[in-house]
Amino acid sequence: MRDILRNRMGWLHAWVGFVGGLVLVVAFTGGTLALFDTEITRWMEPELAALPEAAMTGEALDHAGAQVWALREKGQNVFLNLPSARDPVLRILHYDGHAFVGPVLDPRDGTALNSRETRGGQLFFDLHQSLYRGPVWGNLVTEAAGIGLIVAVISGVIIHFRNLVPNLLLFRPFAAPGRAWLDAHLVAGVLLLPFIIMMAYTGAVIHAPRLFPMIGAGHAARPAGRPDAGMRVVGPYAPLAPMLAQAEDIFGRGRIGFVMFGTGTVSFYRADAADFAMTRDHADFSAGDGRLVGVERIGRGMPRLGGAMRGLHFIRWGTPALRWLYFVCSVVGSMMMAAGLGLFLMKHRRVHGGTFRLALAETLALAVTLGLPLASLGYLWGSRLLPPELVHRADRETGVFFLVWLVALLHAGMRCLGGAVRPAWREQACAIAVLGCGLPILDVVSRAETAFRLRADVYLAVDACALGFGLLALWGQRVIVRAR
Amino acid sequence: MTLKSNRKTAKGGLWKRWLGRFVGGVACAYVCALGLFSLASGHAGGLDAILRQSLAIAVLPLVIVGLFALPGRRSGPSVFVALAVPFLHLTLS
Numbered sequence: 001m002r003d004i005l006r007n008r009m010g011w012l013h014a015w016v017g018f019v020g021g022l023v024l025v026v027a028f029t030g031g032t033l034a035l036f037d038t039e040i041t042r043w044m045e046p047e048l049a050a051l052p053e054a055a056m057t058g059e060a061l062d063h064a065g066a067q068v069w070a071l072r073e074k075g076q077n078v079f080l081n082l083p084s085a086r087d088p089v090l091r092i093l094h095y096d097g098h099a100f101v102g103p104v105l106d107p108r109d110g111t112a113l114n115s116r117e118t119r120g121g122q123l124f125f126d127l128h129q130s131l132y133r134g135p136v137w138g139n140l141v142t143e144a145a146g147i148g149l150i151v152a153v154i155s156g157v158i159i160h161f162r163n164l165v166p167n168l169l170l171f172r173p174f175a176a177p178g179r180a181w182l183d184a185h186l187v188a189g190v191l192l193l194p195f196i197i198m199m200a201y202t203g204a205v206i207h208a209p210r211l212f213p214m215i216g217a218g219h220a221a222r223p224a225g226r227p228d229a230g231m232r233v234v235g236p237y238a239p240l241a242p243m244l245a246q247a248e249d250i251f252g253r254g255r256i257g258f259v260m261f262g263t264g265t266v267s268f269y270r271a272d273a274a275d276f277a278m279t280r281d282h283a284d285f286s287a288g289d290g291r292l293v294g295v296e297r298i299g300r301g302m303p304r305l306g307g308a309m310r311g312l313h314f315i316r317w318g319t320p321a322l323r324w325l326y327f328v329c330s331v332v333g334s335m336m337m338a339a340g341l342g343l344f345l346m347k348h349r350r351v352h353g354g355t356f357r358l359a360l361a362e363t364l365a366l367a368v369t370l371g372l373p374l375a376s377l378g379y380l381w382g383s384r385l386l387p388p389e390l391v392h393r394a395d396r397e398t399g400v401f402f403l404v405w406l407v408a409l410l411h412a413g414m415r416c417l418g419g420a421v422r423p424a425w426r427e428q429a430c431a432i433a434v435l436g437c438g439l440p441i442l443d444v445v446s447r448a449e450t451a452f453r454l455r456a457d458v459y460l461a462v463d464a465c466a467l468g469f470g471l472l473a474l475w476g477q478r479v480i481v482r483a484r
Numbered sequence: 485m486t487l488k489s490n491r492k493t494a495k496g497g498l499w500k501r502w503l504g505r506f507v508g509g510v511a512c513a514y515v516c517a518l519g520l521f522s523l524a525s526g527h528a529g530g531l532d533a534i535l536r537q538s539l540a541i542a543v544l545p546l547v548i549v550g551l552f553a554l555p556g557r558r559s560g561p562s563v564f565v566a567l568a569v570p571f572l573h574l575t576l577s
Binding site for chain 2: 003005008009011012015016147150151154155158201204205208209211212302303305306309
């Protein structure tokens with residue numbers, strides 16, 4: 001091999017792509033599922049399926065406020081999430097170190113609903129932004145992987161620059177496996193280039209303070225359970241409903257997302273879905289008499305840049321159609337990265353076939369490519385099969401996710417070290433097919449006691465997606481068998 | 485046999501050189517981004533923090549790829565340190 005630009009870029013693309021890709025497939029897949037984190041959370045709370053659709057009443061808000069104040073007097077750092085189109089219930093939430101969890105309240109009267117404890121879709125959000133390793137090291141690794149993705153994209157474009165158009169036209173899905181995977185990798189990479197660059201760049205900018213801790217504007221993440229200094233306050237407290245009406249006069253009707261409780265103040269924050277830029281504008285009220293004490297709005301221009309970056313990345317302002325478009329692009333992006341991992345392994349199998357190093361690489365690639373979707377489906381199965389009244393249920397559910405992933409890793413390790421790489425891929429694809437195709441049946445059976453009705457809602461959407469991925473895995477394992 | 489072995493040795497040498505170049509390039513790019521950060525915030529009325537972060541994140545991968553693409557067979561990672569030191573000196577002064 002000669003030391004020329006194309007070879008150098010090839011080396012950079014291959015190695016940064018493979019090592020970073022192992023993290024990026026996890027982050028991208030987690031992010032893909034996190035696009036619908038609220039909907040997944042609702043699917044994992046089947047008790048709420050029976051709840052009739054109703055607007056929030058002032059009585060419910062005041063009742064919820066009284067419960068929040070009572071919890072804060074006990075020293076718990078909680079806040080109130082208001083109903084929205086995506087999640088039509090009131091929630092008293094606190095950060096447990098990985099997700100915002102807490103009791104669910106009826107939007108009609110503010111009474112607690114008998115819903116099971118779960119981290120829901122926020123597990124995927126945490127996996128996406130910090131690999132479930134906390135806001136320091138986890139963020140740092142995903143941040144570095146995000147930079148690595150941009151490096152891999154730039155070097156990939158340099159390698160294929162002259163052949164970008166021919167590569168797009170020459171998509172041969174039924175050619176030899178190596179050629180077909182390369183075509184798929186190139187077509188997806190070129191078509192999704194703007195989306196992948198945008199997501200990698202905005203994600204990297206959002207967590208930039210992790211990469212440059214000595215400078216920067218601080219970081220939003222806070223360690224779990226940190227006591228809020230001076231948090232204990234004593235009543236009586238003004239009702240929240242009149243404050244909400246005033247806040248809606250300022251920011252617009254239905255544009256308040258959540259309510260934070262401070263020392264002697266109550267702050268109504270504008271919803272993330274209210275605007276393209278996530279700016280955390282808020283109106284502050286005196287907790288004692290409900291008097292408006294201040295309004296904070298992020299001005300136009302440069303201060304909104306950070307909010308615009310967040311808005312582009314999190315797409316909370318987007319319509320369901322736009323979120324589905326992001327979802328499809330993210331799924332294809334994850335597959336493109338997985339195809340890249342496969343191409344790296346195919347290339348090195350010719351030279352290093354049978355070595356421990358290659359078996360290790362095969363194991364890790366299989367564990368992130370198929371093991372993660374398998375664990376995600378296992379997580380959904382676990383949420384319905386674990387008893388609703390189980391103690392520390394959210395932790396047990398998360399435990400199911402990581403247990404399934406660990407089993408997938410061990411299976412991949414044993415099969416790849418034994419030289420049975422192709423059967424290992426086929427077996428994990430079969431497992432995905434079984435769990436994916438079986439999930440709609442599990443949903444129907446486990447919701448039979450509550451209120452199962454076939455209609456276009458979050459339950460049907462999650463079931464359809466699981467069935468779709470199950471059928472895709474079934475097709476994939478047949479392709480593996482035929483390619484023997 | 486000897487030819488194959490020599491080719492393998494040469495490939496291994498190239499791999500190590502590129503790895504060294506990559507590590508040196510990443511270190512240099514990080515220092516460059518830090519320098520840019522300091523320069524942007526050093527002046528009165530310096531740039532907004534989020535804009536500085538955005539610029540630094542944009543510069544980082546470009547510098548990594550740019551330095552990796554630099555020609556020169558004998559230039560080891562030390563050349564990047566030599567490139568980065570004056571820049572760091574400039575930002576600290």
